[in-house]
Every structure is written in C-alpha cells, then in structure tokens.
Amino acid sequence: MRPFINHLLVVAATLLPVAVSYAAEMRVAGIFADHMVLQCEQPVRIWGWADEGDRVTVTFADQTAEASADEQGAWSVTLQPLAVSVQGRPLRVDSGRQSVVIDDILVGEVWHASGQSNMAMTVGAVSRELDAAQADIVAANLPAIRFSRIHAAESSEPLSDLGQQATWTVCTPETVSRFSAVAFYFAQRLHAELGVPIGIIDSSRGGTPIEPFIPKTAFDAHPTLKRELELANQGDLDGIWKLPGGVRARDTNWLPGRLFHSRIAPIRLFTVRGAIWYQGESNCGVQEDPRDYQHKMRALIKGWRQALENEELPVYFVQLPGSGAGDGWPYLREQQRLATDLPNSGMVVTVDIDGAAIHPPNKIDVGQRLASWALAKDYGHKIAFSGPMFDRQEIVGDRAVLHFHHAESGLMVADKEGLAAPQETPDSELANFEMIDKSGMWQPAKAKIEGKTIVVTSANVSSPLAVRYAYSVTPDNCNLYNRNGLPASPFCTRPDTLTYDPKLPK
Structure with a gap:
C-alpha cells in the first residue's frame, strides 16, 4: 500500500499549493x-x-x-x-x-532607556543595598507603568523586526525588581507628576561602549568616527583599539552599529516622546581612550533622531558618577559636558552621589534628576533641572573669575548625605579646585563664591591660564551647588590645557 499512499500525497500537494505554500x-x-x-x-x-x-x-x-x-x-x-x-x-x-x-x-508617554550596565542595573539589585528601594518595591502597585526589555543579540546589518516578540510588563511589586532602576525612578516620577501612563523600552546592554548603539550612517561626523567604521568594516579590532580616540573592541558586540541594528532599528518607527541614556564606562576603562567621546555622543543623538524620524527628539544623558574606575574617567566626564551643546538634550550630573566602584547603588536620584529635565523641557513644569554648568572665565591678575549657566538662583557650598537633599554648609570651603599656568603643572587652588560667580586663586600660580573642578578619578566632597540643590558638573575652563595619554597597546 505504501506506493499508493505516496501517490495520494503527491496529488494532494499539487492540488493545494496556493493554500499551503503561498498564503503568508x-x-x-x-x-x-x-x-x-x-x-x-x-x-x-x-x-x-x-x-x-x-x-x-x-x-x-x-x-x-x-x-x-x-x-x-x-x-x-x-x-x-x-x-x-x-x-x-x-x-x-x-x-x-x-x-x-x-x-x-494604554495611551500615555513612552521613552527609550538605553546605555550600559548602570542603566541595566535593576531595582532588585539596588534594593540589596538601599532600604528605600525595598520600600519602593512593596509600593510598586503601579499598573499604568509598563516596561519592555529588548534583549536582541548584535547584528551586522539593520534588522526589519525584532528577533522575537517583545513583552510588555505591568509594574507590580512582583515585577518591578526586574526593571532598570534608573528608568523605573524616571518613570515613577513622571507618572506621579503627570498622572498619565508611562511606557519604557529598555535596550541597554552591560559592558558595551557607545559605538554599537550609534547608527552606521552617523559615523561620518568626525575623522575618528570615520576611521573606526573603516577599521570595523575590515574586521580590524586591534586597529580600532590603537586608534587615538578609538575604543577597545573586545568582540563584535562592540563594533559600530551592531546593537542599534538589532535593538533600535527594528522599532525605530515606534512613536516615543524621547530617550534617556547612561553609558561611558566602557569608553574610559583600562586601556580605553575617552578622547573624542563628545563627537560620539553627538553622533548617537543625531543618528537616533534621523533614524526615528524626529529631528527634535529629546535625549537626556547621565554624566559618569564620582566613583571612578579608571584613569580616563575625569576626561570622559569632560567629554560628556562638552557634548551638551545640542538642542533638546541635557546632562544629569551625579558626581555628588554616594557610592563605591563602577555601579553606585543610588539610582533613585539619577532617575529623578533625569525626570526633572523631561518635566521642565517637555512637559512645561517650572522647576530647576540642571546644576551649575561652566560658561566662561575672566582672568583678572592672579585671579580667575568663573561664570556659570543655571546659577540664576545663586551658588552655594553644600553637602549631600545618601538620599537626602543637599544641605548648605556656609562655613565649608569649596573643594576640588585646581589652577594651571604656562608651566603646565596643575596646582591646588582656593575658590569662593562671589554673587553668581566663583573667584579662584592659587598661592602657586600668579598668571593663571585655566581652572578645573572635580578632576580626579574619584573626586571626594564635590560640594558646589546652585541654590536649587543641584550639583555643578566637573569642568575645565580650557580643555586645551589638559594632557591625557591613555595606556594603549603598541
């Protein structure tokens, strides 16, 4: 009977090709x-x-x-x-x-959240170090907050769709521990103040530099970016590592565009309000070169805006914290500060937040400070959103007079303990200021507040060229704030006076 059965199968196959083979x-x-x-x-x-x-x-x-x-x-x-x-x-x-x-x-406000491990760090991980996060987990019956986590592996070319169906998770005490802590506290504050549903799409991946999140088309903005792309197309990971301003590409996950291709390109048409970003550690660690990161940050923002078809897409990013992990950290912070010149973007300063090592647990303040940017800039709330940002210096004899943006409320010396708001300490001196002259040697300096400016002097410098603030791997007691209680960014008044020679492979 087997030949007859096979004949029937052949006949059936010829009778049903449209229904079976061609109906997508x-x-x-x-x-x-x-x-x-x-x-x-x-x-x-x-x-x-x-x-x-x-x-x-x-x-x-x-x-x-x-x-x-x-x-x-x-x-x-x-x-x-x-x-x-x-x-x-x-x-x-x-x-x-x-x-x-x-x-x-639901219909509400949707934001991308991306970057590396400090964005990926979960509420559960934070709760193991902060009692306040444990209480937040218990209180997280917030059904109007929804998270989608994109885990896709890297891709050499942009994908038209996600490799597997996304899931959206409702925020409850049982689910919130798995959410990005920074994104959760960002969403929690937006939800509390706006009273609308909040959706977060988290595409972060720990241990990655900025390059794989930048669209390949955006690698035309600077010579370093152009050369990185050329070397990547040749598969020359060592060449990228040795390139001044390059990156230590440990594997293909680190190459230009690879995570953008798999995690952002497939959902680029999905309408969102904006994006938050926390990354930089893997561009300034051991034998990693932070130079030219400002151009990479701009390429990321411009590239996402073009790909998402929204040239005004708000992007708010986090400056690296004070708990540094490598010689390049102060220079990366400076590069991040220099990248704040794009419209509809902003930087959250975290150098004053307590914590050790590469993952300080206080992601509560980080998320809430990001939310301040969004509330002020995108939702019209009349609130402070940035600490003092260096504007310009005047050299008057042996003094440097520093002017700041976001100092309208005035400047103050303050101390922040844990999750508490900074408290003014008027009898304390400003810390972490240095001054340089043409000798090229940075000297300790004294700084004092005069109105909305800071006057800096050094006993060892009579003809100052530049001033820098909080310029160490792990600066202690970063105590310059505006009177809105937001910290000043680390800065150098003349970045051309900085010298940095990363220990790159020969």
Missing part, C-alpha cells in the same frame, strides 16, 4: 504586544507584513486605518494623535480571514 501569515511588528503603551498626542505608526497587495485594516479606540502590503509585503498605517487613556483597550488588525488582537493597551 499576516503579522504585526514584534514591538506590539499585550499591555503596551502607545504615545499620546502624536501620530502613531502601526506596521507589519502580509502578502503583497493584501489589504490590512487597523482598529484602535475610535480610529480605523487601512493600507495595502507593498512588493516586499510590508504595510504601515498611521493613527491620528491619541488622547491619554488609562483604560486598557484592544488594537485589532485584520487582513482577509486573518486577525491579530493586542489587548490592554
């Missing part, structure tokens, strides 16, 4: 999943794939939109701006007899 499954892009948050008050793109020419209908809330799949099977519709909604509603996608229903969708 209509699907929605992998970022769309139950419990997600859609961005409010902006057009929202919904996209996916079907057979060429198939009509696809998308229904959400009171809107219906239609599109046809193109020659590659891709389809896309745009929903008109949606009002905030805390009511979980379904999104339905239909094509012929096929339907996809995504349940429990």
